[in-house]
Structure formats: structure tokens, C-alpha cells
Amino acid sequence: MKKMRFLCTLMLAGMVFTACSDDNDAPIAVNEEEVITTLNVTLSPVGGGTNITLQTQDLDGDGPNPPVVTVSGNLMAGAVYNGSLSVLNETVSPAENITEEVEEESNEHQFFYTIGGGLDVTTTYENFDGNGNPLGTEFSLTAGAASSGTVTFTLRHEPKKPNDGTLADAGGETDITATFNIAVE
Amino acid sequence: MRLYVLLALLLSSISSISQDCNYTLSGSVKDLHDGSLLAGATLILAGTEQAVLSDLDGNYMFTGLCEGTYAIQVSHPYCLSKGFTIKVNGDTKSNFLLEHHLEELNEVILEGEAYRNQTKTLFESKISNAQLEDFSNGTLGDALNSISGVSSLNTGNTVVKPMINGLHSSRIVIVNNGVRMEDQEWGAEHGPNVDVNSAGSLTLIKGAGALRYGGDAVGGVIVAEAPKVAKKDTLFGKTLWSASSNGRGSSVSSQLTKSYKSGWYGSLQGTIKRYGDFETPDYVLSNTGAFERNASLRFGLNGLEYGIEGYYSLFKNDIGILRASHLGGAQDQVRAISSNRPLIIRDFTYNIGNPRQEVTHHLARLKIFQRIDGLGKLSLQYDFQRNSRQEFDIRRGDDADKASLDLELDTHTLMLDLDGDLFDTGSIKLGAMARYQSNFADPTTGVRRLIPDYDKYDLGVYAIADYRVKEKLVLEAGVRFDYSYMDVFKFYRTSLWEARNYDQLFPEIVVEELGNQILTNPQLDFYNTSATAGATYSFNEQYNLFFNYSLASRPPNPSELFSEGLHHSASRIELGDLRFGSEISNKLALTFQRKNTTFGFSVNPYINTIRDFMVIEPTDVQQTVRGNFQVWEYRQTKAQLLGVDVDASWAFAKNFRFNHQFSMVKGYDRNRNEALINMPPVTTQNGVVYQNKNLRNLKLAIQSEYMFRQNEFPDNNFEVFVPETQTLETVDVSTPPEAYHLLKFSSSIDLYKVDKSKLTIGVTVSNLLDTSYRNYLNRLRYYADDLGRNFLLNLKFNY
Numbered sequence: 004m005k006k007m008r009f010l011c012t013l014m015l016a017g018m019v020f021t022a023c024s025d026d027n028d029a030p031i032a033v034n035e036e037e038v039i040t041t042l043n044v045t046l047s048p049v050g051g052g053t054n055i056t057l058q059t060q061d062l063d064g065d066g067p068n069p070p071v072v073t074v075s076g077n078l079m080a081g082a083v084y085n086g087s088l089s090v091l092n093e094t095v096s097p098a099e100n101i102t103e104e105v106e107e108e109s110n111e112h113q114f115f116y117t118i119g120g121g122l123d124v125t126t127t128y129e130n131f132d133g134n135g136n137p138l139g140t141e142f143s144l145t146a147g148a149a150s151s152g153t154v155t156f157t158l159r160h161e162p163k164k165p166n167d168g169t170l171a172d173a174g175g176e177t178d179i180t181a182t183f184n185i186a187v188e
Numbered sequence: 189m190r191l192y193v194l195l196a197l198l199l200s201s202i203s204s205i206s207q208d209c210n211y212t213l214s215g216s217v218k219d220l221h222d223g224s225l226l227a228g229a230t231l232i233l234a235g236t237e238q239a240v241l242s243d244l245d246g247n248y249m250f251t252g253l254c255e256g257t258y259a260i261q262v263s264h265p266y267c268l269s270k271g272f273t274i275k276v277n278g279d280t281k282s283n284f285l286l287e288h289h290l291e292e293l294n295e296v297i298l299e300g301e302a303y304r305n306q307t308k309t310l311f312e313s314k315i316s317n318a319q320l321e322d323f324s325n326g327t328l329g330d331a332l333n334s335i336s337g338v339s340s341l342n343t344g345n346t347v348v349k350p351m352i353n354g355l356h357s358s359r360i361v362i363v364n365n366g367v368r369m370e371d372q373e374w375g376a377e378h379g380p381n382v383d384v385n386s387a388g389s390l391t392l393i394k395g396a397g398a399l400r401y402g403g404d405a406v407g408g409v410i411v412a413e414a415p416k417v418a419k420k421d422t423l424f425g426k427t428l429w430s431a432s433s434n435g436r437g438s439s440v441s442s443q444l445t446k447s448y449k450s451g452w453y454g455s456l457q458g459t460i461k462r463y464g465d466f467e468t469p470d471y472v473l474s475n476t477g478a479f480e481r482n483a484s485l486r487f488g489l490n491g492l493e494y495g496i497e498g499y500y501s502l503f504k505n506d507i508g509i510l511r512a513s514h515l516g517g518a519q520d521q522v523r524a525i526s527s528n529r530p531l532i533i534r535d536f537t538y539n540i541g542n543p544r545q546e547v548t549h550h551l552a553r554l555k556i557f558q559r560i561d562g563l564g565k566l567s568l569q570y571d572f573q574r575n576s577r578q579e580f581d582i583r584r585g586d587d588a589d590k591a592s593l594d595l596e597l598d599t600h601t602l603m604l605d606l607d608g609d610l611f612d613t614g615s616i617k618l619g620a621m622a623r624y625q626s627n628f629a630d631p632t633t634g635v636r637r638l639i640p641d642y643d644k645y646d647l648g649v650y651a652i653a654d655y656r657v658k659e660k661l662v663l664e665a666g667v668r669f670d671y672s673y674m675d676v677f678k679f680y681r682t683s684l685w686e687a688r689n690y691d692q693l694f695p696e697i698v699v700e701e702l703g704n705q706i707l708t709n710p711q712l713d714f715y716n717t718s719a720t721a722g723a724t725y726s727f728n729e730q731y732n733l734f735f736n737y738s739l740a741s742r743p744p745n746p747s748e749l750f751s752e753g754l755h756h757s758a759s760r761i762e763l764g765d766l767r768f769g770s771e772i773s774n775k776l777a778l779t780f781q782r783k784n785t786t787f788g789f790s791v792n793p794y795i796n797t798i799r800d801f802m803v804i805e806p807t808d809v810q811q812t813v814r815g816n817f818q819v820w821e822y823r824q825t826k827a828q829l830l831g832v833d834v835d836a837s838w839a840f841a842k843n844f845r846f847n848h849q850f851s852m853v854k855g856y857d858r859n860r861n862e863a864l865i866n867m868p869p870v871t872t873q874n875g876v877v878y879q880n881k882n883l884r885n886l887k888l889a890i891q892s893e894y895m896f897r898q899n900e901f902p903d904n905n906f907e908v909f910v911p912e913t914q915t916l917e918t919v920d921v922s923t924p925p926e927a928y929h930l931l932k933f934s935s936s937i938d939l940y941k942v943d944k945s946k947l948t949i950g951v952t953v954s955n956l957l958d959t960s961y962r963n964y965l966n967r968l969r970y971y972a973d974d975l976g977r978n979f980l981l982n983l984k985f986n987y
Contacts, residue, residue: 029677029699029700029707029709030629030631030637030640030641030677030679031631032631032679032702032705032707033631033633033634033635033636033637033679034634035634035635035636036587036634036635037583037584037587037634037635039813039814040813041813042813059813060813061811061812061813062704063681063682063683063684063704064681064812065753065754065761065810065812065817066681066683066684066687066704067681067683067684067687067810068683068687069810069811070811070812070813094703094704096703101584104584104585107585108584108585117911117912119911119912119914120914153911153914155911157911159516160516160582160584161582169912170911170912171523171912174523174531174532176514176515176516176520176582177515177516177517177519177520177814177815178516178814179813179814179815180517180519180814180815180911181813182909182911
């Protein structure tokens with residue numbers, strides 16, 4: 004019986020020591036590191052003129068608000084544009100430039116440009132990864148005859164490289180996909 | 189002890205000087221542990237030369253005794269003989285308790301009764317130690333899957349979550365060695381953290397009958413018990429080794445036990461399992477390997493009147509998640525689902541890359557008990573659990589090797605239980621429980637917390653009584669009250685906070701606004717009542733009828749309350765609801781059983797009506813810059829589950845036995861009048877076993893498993909825009925896969941047997957015909973087939 008009493012005491016003592024480490028501090032907010040909120044496309048006409056900018060911005064990330072899509076203007080028939088893409092995380096301040104990471108890991112990334120709905124434009128890759136395969140944060144765009152339709156920019160992570168330029172062949176995972184309604188006039 | 193008996197014998201022979209000598213001494217001999225009556229016990233009354241045997245009901249009687257003190261020695265074939273001193277004063281009644289587990293070593297199996305029943309009126313399914321050994325290389329879920337009515341919700345083949353009569357996760361309470369597991373069971377991709385090799389037996393209770401462990405087991409209770417240790421001087425152990433062709437891996441498990449006649453014992457057990465990528469009939473399932481390491485230590489004193497036990501176990505598992513299941517959004521889902529093969533297939537490797545899980549579970553327990561005369565067995569238990577869970581995703585740049593989810597869940601529990609044996613025809617059990625739990629989510633992951641930081645306090649009390657009305661009828665009733673308090677710190681996105689109208693409903697819980705986030709401090713209380721009532725009627729030795737009603741109430745778990753955001757491994761946005769209350773289940777279960785070694789069966793129909801059932805299902809498609817994601821929201825509804833489980837076993841010829849199982853469950857959402865998502869399809873298993881004890885215990889078995897197609901399912905399909913084709917494509921996430929049929933062959937033979945040591949070898953081939961199939965309850969069914977043929981070689985060495 005004495006043994007039991009000793010064991011009981013031991014156990015209760017153990018409880019007291021282990022169960023009372025409650026600190027009621029509020030946790031710190033998490034800096035979301037991998038969120039992509041914004042894709043900016045800048046189209047500069049070769050030989051000068053007004054830049055056309057396309058933007059999709061979703062400041063609440065995976066939250067319920069949809070992205071806000073803006074297109075600054077229409078393309079000019081027959082014009083050639085230098086295009087550049089920038090990817091941002093604007094939930095942190097200052098905004099994180101994800102384009103740099105994409106360019107550093109160029110072998111694992113590629114942008115794809117999908118033209119749809121009768122839009123008469125063509126695109127060409129202007130920058131490449133370490134193996135000479137397209138990366139596509141820089142590109143050129145040639146506007147054809149007057150028309151309207153969509154252009155979709157898709158960033159794929161770990162696509163098959165080289166590929167035939169289509170999303171279907173490239174595979175991989177989608178990091179960004181944004182579709183813009185645009186016209187050539 | 190022996191000395192006392194001798195002394196008593198001497199003394200009694202002196203003191204029994206004749207006076208009035210026509211008294212009787214009568215009573216019964218019982219098992220100390222479960223109160224079962226012991227027939228054929230020998231009782232010797234010192235000094236009178238009288239010896240009697242207890243009858244079939246354990247009763248005995250001595251006649252012609254004088255007033256005075258007698259020494260009695262009671263012995264029984266399976267018990268340690270014990271001396272008692274009894275004062276006879278008139279016709280005296282006295283019951284003797286014997287320790288009835290002496291011979292329960294290693295190979296001696298006292299069929300079905302080796303472990304105490306958890307309930308009296310709910311039919312319990314047991315998996316014995318010998319059967320468990322067949323699953324040495326698998327998971328707890330695999331072993332449970334062999335019971336009718338149990339299916340599993342899988343993520344690949346290494347995360348196997350048991351599902352009882354269509355219910356899973358927080359609705360199933362797993363009790364490991366007397367400790368209720370607190371291991372973040374809420375996630376569908378979280379398997380239970382129990383080493384199947386550390387259990388001596390598994391008991392499954394389909395329903396909330398085991399109130400001792402909680403009142404929230406809407407689905408059922410799984411009790412894993414450690415092997416019993418005998419009270420004698422011995423040292424024994426066993427080693428199981430297995431190698432399998434699929435996964436090209438191996439598992440080793442060893443166990444060593446030392447025990448003493450004084451009741452002291454110690455036991456050490458360890459398991460290592462290592463597998464590389466598993467394979468379907470046609471391709472490698474890239475990144476599906478697993479590396480599991482477990483150890484447990486148990487020691488204690490197993491006395492008749494008192495005892496103590498300490499237990500510690502460590503469970504550590506690294507699990508690869510199919511690489512092709514990691515997707516970037518709904519458009520990727522369209523591609524993955526429409527492709528027959530996974531989009532990523534690489535060469536076989538043992539390496540486990542991202543996505544993967546790393547889980548560590550520590551469990552420590554200290555229990556003491558004291559038997560108090562006239563009251564029963566009083567036990568006090570303290571346990572501590574620490575569950576660490578890390579999930580690694582495919583990430584970019586500097587974060588590539590950082591976990592996306594890093595949770596640490598600590599739980600302390602104190603339990604006081606009284607197993608009362610107050611009267612002969614029944615027993616009463618009382619208990620109280622206090623628990624403190626804290627969850628910490630590491631903020632350095634750079635990903636918003638899926639489960640917030642919280643502290644949780646639980647208090648519970650229960651009482652269960654059973655009463656033998658007459659020889660054939662036993663009644664049981666129990667009630668339990670639980671109080672839970674949760675103190676949570678949760679960051680909400682401002683946009684969700686407002687979209688959900690929480691800014692109107694809960695303005696008082698806002699602590700601070702930070703940019704596009706709001707820190708809140710929800711403090712939630714839940715009061716839950718659960719109860720059970722039932723009856724068991726034995727028509728005769730063979731036929732039994734069990735009837736049970738159970739009321740269970742389960743408070744919402746942190747994931748149902750607080751989920752908010754993208755769940756990468758599921759490629760979907762999951763949303764919980766702060767407004768939820770407890771879900772309440774009313775289950776009626778009936779079991780008709782025939783216990784017979786030639787032809788036995790059980791039929792178990794049930795109906796479970798659940799109010800405020802929490803279910804997660806697709807509601808919407810949400811656009812983000814990363815593409816469109818499906819939104820899955822938890823909601824509460826009225827659910828009803830109806831089903832029947834059938835088991836039968838027939839020894840149709842000498843050494844041959846036919847086994848049959850059939851399970852069917854239908855789940856309905858009664859508010860929407862549609863089927864519930866993820867209900868197990870109808871399944872039947874049939875097998876023939878040949879076993880010859882005279883031929884080195886040769887065992888050959890062939891088993892067929894037929895899984896029907898699930899024809900009742902809700903339509904959760906959605907549409908996404910595909911830019912290449914400028915079309916809206918339907919993403920079919922609802923349609924269940926086709927029915928399939930699998931064959932399994934198994935065999936084993938004893939290579940040698942000397943004294944207590946025995947070597948057994950076995951060969952098993954699962955998916956014998958190398959069938960390609962997909963299982964409705966496998967979350968990765970959209971992306972890949974299930975496992976192909978597997979050759980398994982196993983060796984078992986007892987010593």
C-alpha cells in the first residue's frame with residue numbers, strides 16, 4: 004500500500020511539472036512567401052509609341068475576391084511589340100519580384116502564349132534558359148490584321164523541355180494562367 | 189504467499205475444535221479480470237480433508253463445517269493456485285478470484301476471451317495476434333480492412349485511413365494501449381500513427397459503445413491492446429521479416445519480453461519498414477515510397493491486488509505522395525483526369541521527394557491500479573502525446589526544402605476509472621477524464637496556417653452499468669457528459685471575413701487588423717451528451733442476438749471550424765465554418781450471430797441518423813492568378829446511413845474452410861435528397877482456406893475480393909475554361925471508377941518447431957492476375973491506377 008501511495012505522488016508531481024506551460028501569447032502573422040498576386044505584361048511598340056499594358060491582380064491571393072484584369076488599350080495592325088512579363092507577390096511590402104526567381108530557375112520554367120478567338124497576332128520567344136530552350140519572360144509580338152480575341156499567358160513549372168510550344172506537350176504544373184481580351188485595330 | 193498459506197493451514201488445523209458442525213461454505217470461483225466463472229476449479233479445505241470441484245457455473249459448496257477460520261487452497265488448470273483464509277460463521281458465502289491468464293503465452297490462444305470485451309451489447313470484431321502478423325508489413329488500416337464493414341479512405345497506398353460503416357477521420361476513435369490517439373486525425377490524408385506490430389490484438393466496435401474513451405465516436409472505436417504478459421519466469425520473443433516485390437522493400441519487426449513470477453515484466457519492440465516507389469501493372473507510381481521506424485517499451489508490475497504499467501512508444505514515418513497528384517489548378521486537373529496515365533512517371537527510386545509527409549508521434553503512459561475489496565478495480569492513468577506533422581510541397585527558390593505545414597500537437601490526459609464488481613449479476617464502471625491539448629503551427633513555413641494555434645480543455649465523466657437479468661439476457665446502459673473549451677488564435681483574410689459576414693456576426697473576437705488579415709480570438713464551448721443502451725440475448729450456446737442504441741455527439745474539429753485556403757495536396761481551396769455546433773448521431777444496430785466452429789455467421793444491419801453532419805464538398809470554382817481552383821466548403825446537413833455487414837465461415841470438409849464477407853452501406857443527405865459523397869461501394873470477399881495441423885501446420889488460401897461500382901454519388905463536376913481550345917471543359921471529379929475483382933493467394937508452413945521456438949515461412953501473392961483498377965475511396969484515383977501484383981515473402985521466428 005505504501006508503494007501505491009508513493010507512485011500516486013510521483014504521478015501527480017509529474018502532472019504538475021508537465022501540464023502547466025501555457026503561454027497565452029498571440030501568434031505572429033505568417034508572411035506568405037509563395038503567393039502570386041500579379042502578372043504585368045508590358046508591350047512596347049518597336050520604333051516608339053505608347054506602351055500597352057495588361058495586368059491581372061488578385062491582392063487576396065486564394066481569398067474569395069477574383070483577380071482584377073485591366074487592358075490599357077488595343078494593338079495597332081501591323082505593329083511589332085517588345086513584350087516583357089513580370090510576376091509579383093504584392094501581399095508583402097515591398098512587393099516580391101518573382102520574375103527573378105523564375106529567371107534563376109529558367110531550366111524549370113517556361114511561359115506559353117496562347118492566342119484564341121480569331122485574334123491575328125503571332126509571338127516569338129526572346130529569351131532562353133541555360134540549355135537554349137525558350138523561357139519567355141521576354142518575347143516579341145506582331146499584330147496582323149484588325150481582329151479581336153484572347154491572349155493567354157501561362158507559366159508552367161517543370162514542363163517537358165524542349166517541347167513543341169503547346170501546353171499539351173509541355174505538361175508540368177501551372178503557376179500562373181491569365182487570359183486577356185484584346186483587339187487589333 | 190506460500191508461507192502464509194502454510195501458516196494458515198497449521199493454525200486452522202489447531203483451531204478447528206469441534207462445536208456446532210453443520211454449516212456450509214459456498215460461492216463461486218471467478219476470473220479476477222473479467223469476472224467470468226471458472227468451472228472445474230479444485231478447492232481444498234485444509235484440516236478437513238475435504239476437496240470439491242466448482243461446477244459448470246463456477247459454483248462450489250463445502251458442507252459439515254464448524255464455526256472457525258479455515259484455509260482454502262483454490263487451483264485451476266489455467267491459474268496460479270492461491271490460498272485464502274475464510275472465517276466460517278453460520279452458513280457462509282465467499283467468492284474467490286483467480287488470476288486466469290497464466291497460460292496465455294505466445295501460442296496458447298484462449299479463443300476470443302484472451303482480451304476483455306469493451307462492451308456487452310455491441311457486437312465486437314476482433315483481429316487476433318496471429319491474424320495481425322499477416323499485416324506486419326502494412327498499416328493499421330490494412331489490417332482493419334480485413335473486417336467486414338471496414339473500408340478505408342486512402343491517399344495512395346501508404347496513407348490508409350480506416351472507415352467504419354462509411355465514416356472516417358474524427359468520427360473514429362483509436363485507442364492505442366489504453367490511450368486515445370490525438371494525432372490530427374482530421375485530415376483525409378492523415379493515416380493513424382500506430383504500428384500494427386505493437387498491438388497484441390485489435391478490437392473494432394462499430395458504434396459509439398465504448399463510452400470510456402469518449403462520446404464522440406460517431407463511426408466507431410478501434411482498440412489496439414498490447415499482448416498480455418504472463419506471471420511467470422520466462423523470456424520470449426518473436427521476429428517477423430518480410431520482403432515484397434512491389435515497392436521492392438522489406439520490413440522487420442522484433443519483440444522481446446521478460447517476465448517474472450513476482451509479476452514484474454518488461455517488453456521491448458521495434459519495427460523498421462522501407463519501401464521505394466510502388467508500381468501498377470503498367471507503370472511506376474513515382475514518389476510513393478515510405479520509410480517507417482517505430483519502437484515501444486513497456487514495463488510494469490502485474491499484481492493481483494495492484495499494479496503499475498509504464499509505456500512509451502515512438503512512431504516515425506516518412507511518406508511520399510504521388511508526384512503526379514500535385515497540380516497547379518483546375519486546368520491541370522482537366523489534363524490529369526483525362527490522361528489514362530499519370531502525367532509524371534519516372535524511374536524507380538527509393539528516394540522520397542516532395543510532396544511528402546514526415547510524421548512523428550510520441551506516446552507515454554503511466555497507469556496504476558488498485559483493487560479495493562467490495563468496490564472493484566480503481567485505476568489512474570496519465571498520458572502524454574506529442575504529434576509533429578510536417579508536409580512538404582513542391583515549392584520555388586529558397587523555400588524548396590521548407591515544410592508548407594508544420595504542426596505540433598501536445599496532449600496531456602488524466603483518467604480515473606473504477607471497474608466495480610459490486611454484485612454478482614452485473615457490474616458498474618465509472619470514470620472521469622481531464623485533458624489539455626495545445627496546437628502550435630510554425631509561422632516560419634511562409635504558408636498561411638491551415639490549422640490555427642489553439643488550446644483546448646476537455647472534461648468528461650461517464651457511467652456504464654450492465655446487468656444480467658437472467659441467464660440468457662444481459663442489459664447494458666451508459667451515459668457520458670463532455671465539456672470542451674477551445675481558445676483559438678486565428679488569422680482570417682479580410683476578404684473572407686467580410687464575404688462570410690463574420691464582421692457582422694463576430695465583431696467581438698477581433699484582436700487586431702493587419703493589412704489584408706485580421707487576427708481573431710474565438711473562444712468556443714461545447715457541451716456534449718452521449719449515451720448507449722442495449723441488450724444481448726443468448727438463445728443457447730450458439731445463437732446470440734445483440735441490440736444496441738447509441739447516441740454520440742461530436743464537437744467540430746479545428747479543420748471543420750477553421751480551414752481557410754489552398755490545400756495543395758488536394759489542389760483545392762478548403763473552407764471551414766466558425767458557426768458550427770456539434771453533430772449528433774443516433775445509431776441502432778442489431779447483430780444476429782451463430783457461434784459454431786463448423787458453420788458460424790453474423791449478420792449486422794444498422795441505421796445511423798446524424799443531425800448536423802459535417803461534410804465537405806465542392807461548392808464553387810474560384811479564380812486566382814494561379815488559375816482556377818475548386819472550392820470545397822464544409823456544411824452541416826442531416827445524414828442517414830443504412831447498411832448491413834455479413835460474415836460467415838463454413839468448414840465444408842476436413843481441413844477446408846470457406847469464408848465469406850459482405851458489406852453494404854448507403855449514405856444519404858436527407859436535406860438535399862441526394863447521395864453522400866465518398867461512401868464505400870458494396871464489397872464482397874470470399875475465400876477458401878486449407879489448413880492441416882498435422883502437415884507442419886500447412887496453410888493454403890485463395891481469396892477473392894469483388895468491389896462493386898458505387899452507383900450513388902452526388903454530382904460535383906465543374907467547368908473550366910481551356911485557352912488552347914477556347915472551350916469550357918467539364919472536370920469530372922464525381923464519377924466513380926468501374927467495379928473490379930482481385931485475387932489473393934497466401935500460404936505458410938512451419939519449417940521447424942522445437943520447444944517454444946518455431947520458424948514459419950509464408951508466401952503471399954496479392955493482385956494475382958495483375959489487374960489494373962482504381963478505387964473510389966482512393967483520393968489519388970483521378971491520377972493513377974492502384975497497385976499491381978505483389979509477391980510477399982515472410983518469415984516468422986518465435987523464441
